[in-house]
Amino acid sequence: MATKAPTKRNWTIMVYLAGDNNLDSAGMVDIKEMKTVGTTDQIAVLVQLDRAGANMQTVRYCLKKGTSLAKDAVQSLGETNMGDPKVLEDFVTWGATTYPADHYLLVLWNHGAGWDDANLYEGDVFSGAAPPVSRKAEPVVTRGAAPGAKAIPLAQARAGIRRTRRALFSTTVQAAVKERGIAFDDQAQDFLDNIELKKVMTAIKKKLTRKIDILGMDACLMSMAEVFYQMRDVADYSVGSEETEPGDGWPYDRILKALAAKPAMTPEELSKTIVTQYLASYKATENVTQSAVKLARLKPLATAIDGLAKALKGTLADAASRTALINARAQVQEYSRPYDDYCDLIDLCDLLVKGVANPAVKTACAAVKDAAAAAIVATGYKGPAVDNSRGISIYFPKRKLSPLYKTLDFTKKRAWDEFLKAYLAGLGR
Template identity: 30%
Template structure:
């Protein structure tokens, strides 16, 4: 059953307001903000652990819903999905906090919602409470935030983890997404690269291109980039005394090895999509409904379930419209311990094999599963393509190492439609003819650049 059309005007101001005591956001702790590459690595000895006392909740599930753009009605719809999901077990509200920072198209409509079960199920009315944060996140005079301003993200993450910490904590960003770089080099504007939506059979895809933002774009403000995540995550890590259990992107194109690396030490699991997401995004009805019925699920179980409910919602008989989907959950700690070292070895072997193996590498890259961002490629499919094209013993050994590490890192993945060979993660990997983007060398923007080995291979590969 397709989603109902949302009547936006009827929803404005529909929620009742409940005042909750809160602490104003404080300045970030010294030593936890960007500096040298690797600044976001967890340092337990420096944590103040402001939220060691728990709320008694099993889960806090938070969403940064940046809807001040053409996704506005979809954002309202997803709040209704959340309310309907919690209604599958209304008593679960005692064990689960679902907190949403919402900003829509109208000026002055920014709110922090505590999602409540809707006894009427999925409908057009928002019944959730509006939290009075007393200006900690939303200015008391304007009632309007710019979700593309990094300071808003940081204030919300600080406020959230000070006041709504639970045994398990999940934080996701809802909006458009454009990968690890702004824009899409190589995308032909005539193919829809500058549009937010691309029409497809059975629905629309969220699309951004040459003139687009990275993620969390605000039509009346700015945009966010990878580097903007870390100060807010540092505050959350400090307040919780440990990393977030799950960090998610309900956006297009954010499931990269590089994205997961950016979150190291500050989140344990990344849930995101390699490919474009359909306009309907995640299935919050099924996602929150499953947690409501099973509030004792652990983070690995929840992350795997997020992937499963998303995939099921777009397959034949599912509740949402769209096609050509991917979603995966990655264990960031296992990635750091096994996958990153194995990619380093592969990068070194690839560079050493040039120029003799250039034809095989080039052919493998050109045959690899790709996505909307043409300068990236699915890592698991690339090593499969390369393995069938080379007899080089060093490369074969490195390929085996990466393959084993991927199996350990990917908690769960789903794909349907065109990305038939997706394996759960992509990397920046331009074709030889595309050239090398020098931004990939800037570790202050993309932390993965500090590993150097993969970037050194790419520079050699694209210059010969």
């Protein structure tokens, strides 16, 4: 007897929920949100969950409305390392094969730190941290916290890695930098870095013989030119935040409700919906950002940024232009204070156009803004601290250039890192 082919849906949502860290309780809140809609005839909602604590089973779920979470379990994988690219590859391959669909949304759920691939486990950042407390008033399950550890407000939890970054780098030279970006697993002391993420997404594309439609980053600081460029060939769209995300992250109930009402949404429509619903779920004062980009348009943007880098580098010998550039950097929209190495790209161009008299810089800024406008399909913010956010940030350190920056695709054939090196050297003098 022939095996019946799986039902093909409009969308399969795959959430890679790396909760083996101090965001464990936030993950359980988000799963409850997902279950308010759950899997339907048109939408499959899948989660791979690794909870905090030793000897915890990693479980795959097909979430449904009105059932217990235990009944939604499809597979138990034992203890896994969610920072291992192979684990992510296996999840996505399983999800797409078992629950085929016209479109796929893959969400990487965890801490995030943009492009900056430094190994935070060298500094013992998360170990012993109590779970965060949600503003949604959900009960918090304390798992894996050190006795007497002080609970972290959920609004700060995902941002915590950047606040502790200086403690990491002020230790000793032996705290050697390693690649790091997203999906932290405390038991394995591992994470996915941007280089690994590109490799695993490329492998997934080869296995599925197609790109993922939307790569979602439910994590901090991932809406960066460098990160998007790294993913330019492996997904059609990407959604993420320029600023640190509150621990509550994406409002999965709102997003899935909107998709269930219109399951025939195109990838661009769903990308825009995620941005709209994310912003709607937060108060006007909560300082949140979210944006969606069409990744095929990142190459023209990178080319325009390359032109800007060359124009800016050419002005550094001119005292007036150099002063105007320093002033622009001092005023530009920044993120993850006080470790403010990321700034909004379009806001930077606006300030440069106003302050730098050099015609080549003005022309280059106009080209960057045009290319960014073509790439960004939706963007928004809430809160006075992020009110100059326009959708894509870029690395622009004030003090020191990370040696890891040159390992990214973005810097291999582009001059932005060369401009930064010359600019920072000038400040040193």
